[in-house]
Amino acid sequence: MAALEATREAQVTVRPFLTGSQDIALRHHDIDLRHHGDSEVGDGLVDFAVNVRTGAPPPWLAERLRASVADLAAYPDPRPARRAAARRHGRSVDEVLLTSGAAEAFVLLARVLAPRRAVVVHPQFTEPEAALEAAGHPVERVILGKDFTLDPAAVPADADLVMIGNPTNPTSVLHPANVIAALARPGRTVVVDEAFMDCVPGEPETLTGRLPVGVVVVRSLTKTWGLAGLRAGYVLADPHLIARLAEAQPLWAVSTPALVAIEACSAPGAVAEAEAWAVDLAAERDRLAAELARRGLYVVPEARASFLCLRVPDALGIRALLRERGYAVRRGDTFPGLGPDWLRIAVRDKTSNDTLLNVLGELGI
Known part of the structure; x- marks a missing residue:
């Protein structure tokens, strides 16, 4: 828990914006801005990396x-x-x-x-x-x-x-x-x-x-x-x-x-259908976030989209272990302002989310 508390404290630090051509040049090489969730999937992996609704279009x-x-x-x-x-x-x-x-x-x-x-x-x-x-x-x-x-x-x-x-x-x-x-x-x-x-x-x-x-x-x-x-x-x-x-x-x-x-x-009619989906999504997202938080993970609070952002010690290592077990999640270190201890997880249906939770439990999370 001490490590997790340190994780929370690290959130307080505000990294100032950088100026100057030297900083800009360095910044262009420190992060792969073209890495997206679709780069994480394939090879039969269960997709928790891409933020696109599954089972659609209707x-x-x-x-x-x-x-x-x-x-x-x-x-x-x-x-x-x-x-x-x-x-x-x-x-x-x-x-x-x-x-x-x-x-x-x-x-x-x-x-x-x-x-x-x-x-x-x-x-x-x-x-x-x-x-x-x-x-x-x-x-x-x-x-x-x-x-x-x-x-x-x-x-x-x-x-x-x-x-x-x-x-x-x-x-x-x-x-x-x-x-x-x-x-x-x-x-x-x-x-x-x-x-x-x-x-x-x-x-x-x-x-x-x-x-x-x-x-x-x-x-x-x-x-x-x-x-x-x-x-x-x-x-x-x-x-x-x-x-x-x-x-x-x-x-x-x-x-x-x-x-x-x-x-x-x-x-x-389509807007109303999307609204109904959003209501169901919100309930399942909040449930998944609460379960991850219950396990001691830092989940960015008040999530409102179709994914969760969480900080996990050695997130890249956890990502690799999940891939070995057939699950793809989105690495966070290609987002400026995050780092190697961050993951993004798409919210799926309850059954799929519970399966992922079970695998995380097998990893001690």
């Missing part, structure tokens, strides 16, 4: 996607899906750009924006930083401290581009909407990755309905609907920025099946 959506193949001879028409996404969030059509997943949105933003001081709030999904780097923009990191809650004052006042996830991958922390909105100011663009927001029943902290000036929201259908292979997402922002992003986007970037998925999943 039959009704799969049927719509199969039917869309009949239209592949024609070029994709994004207009119906764009209108549907706009209605879903109460936005105008010219505030919506459909993208080939959230990852394309980050690339487009990196290509279009010309920040003087770009800041990425970590730990979070690493593709926003990777996209900025690929576009030639120096990137600074703000590393959140204990329990990974956000203090807007931690972001440099002169940062003109800030990127943050909500709820955040990998910590599962949901930041209050008013705290995220407090980052907005004249001359600054705030990009909020809401790829996991539909994991939260009611989405109380989404900024899609209010969209403060200078705030850009990125959404994805990948997680809730099990569509990682389809690449379907969209950006919500002011019409001027949407137009600039559209100019930078290749023609017909979003396929016909992806457009069908966006339109279908934006319908009221």
